[in-house]
Amino acid sequence: MEALQKDIEELQSLNSSATRVNVKLFLGAKIEELQSKLVDLKDERTVEALDKDSRDNFFKPIKNYSWDQNDTYIKIYVSTEGLSEENVKVDFEKKSMDLKIINLNGPNYHLSLPTLLRPVSTKDCSFKVKNSMLYVLLKKVEKSKWECLSVHEKTSQPKVDPPKPSDNPTDGLMNMVKKMYDEGDDETKRMLNKAMSEAYAKKDQMPPM
Structure with a gap:
């Protein structure tokens, strides 16, 4: 695009110094042709940038996952196909977890647990990808059994009157x-x-x- 702009400037310089009518008409037509190409090229670059920005910022929610536990760990399972660890980003906080899968055969995916039921040890949390399965491991601060993963799940459970x-x-x-x-x-x-x-x-x- 930079080279095209320089060509236009050079032709404009030649056109301004030309004296013959036919030459000026020829140069003017060529300048318009290149300017049109330059506008089209800028539009294409803009669309590509917008598409990429949309892809990078749009995430589909991960709704299908499972989990189990022992006294020490919570393990979350997400079934995937064609995923590598390079496409996975997990942010661990004391009482939250945020999982992002970037560009899994095109789409991005997101699983957010903003209010974990109890604290976890962030330095001991991890994830790995193996046999088309993503495993997220949360280390409990205190050994215990969790009734559910998040505070939201616990508060949304229907109350049963004794x-x-x-x-x-x-x-x-x-x-x-x-x-x-x-x-x-x-x-x-x-x-x-x-x-x-x-x-x-x-x-x-x-x-x-």
């Missing part, structure tokens, strides 16, 4: 028997019906089933 205490001590047993009856097969129901009938017969009552 069963209300009953004044009747047999209510819990009756609820358990009813649950067995509702979920049991025909043989289980026959057995429970028989047992309840015999129990209520002794009290001279009919069973409530």
